[in-house]
Amino acid sequence: AQKVTQAQTEISVVEKEDVTLDCVYETRDTTYYLFWYKQPPSGELVFLIRRNSFDEQNEISGRYSWNFQKSTSSFNFTITASQVVDSAVYFCALSSSTDSWGKFQFGAGTQVVVTP
């Protein structure tokens, strides 16, 4: 069965601090995708990144960076120099070929609170 675990329920930081969100996943598939989504208070889930299981290169996009390690089944997300606008719930998700890519298994989410 697929499973995504986000052990951190809430992280509070002061603006300009870095924050790292952990994501650990379980799957028997060798072909799968991992995602991160952001859900601001408005409620809409905003896509941030997609990474396939064969690409372990880390990625940086502006203040965001992602660290994918198959050996530990982790796909962690770091926000550098956090800003108040980064306050949101962040979800890690998994989809795989077994499910015909039909469904995303989401973690429970991590609430990030950035204070000025």
Added chain:
Amino acid sequence: DTGVSQDPRHKITKRGQNVTFRCDPISEHNRLYWYRQTLGQGPEFLTYFQNEAQLEKSRLLSDRFSAERPKGSFSTLEIQRTEQGDSAMYLCASSFLADREAFFGQGTRLTVV
């Protein structure tokens, strides 16, 4: 293209009433998904369509729930005989290809009183 659109944004209904939600996906997206999200939880998969075909339904989707996607365009999700446990945010998403990221709408928040 304005993204995935859901209507209504909020719905309050009395227990036992039927409700219907609509989702308009991004045009040319052939995959459409319905998810349910309760407070403090991640979205839970309900069902998905490939064009007009409903390919999978979650066990969460009791027989009171039905979803359609006529002509492979917009989709509706109907809940019959609503119960208080149905109170949640109902999210619709669409994707261009099966293994691509899904883009979500703003959701319909259902409150059953």
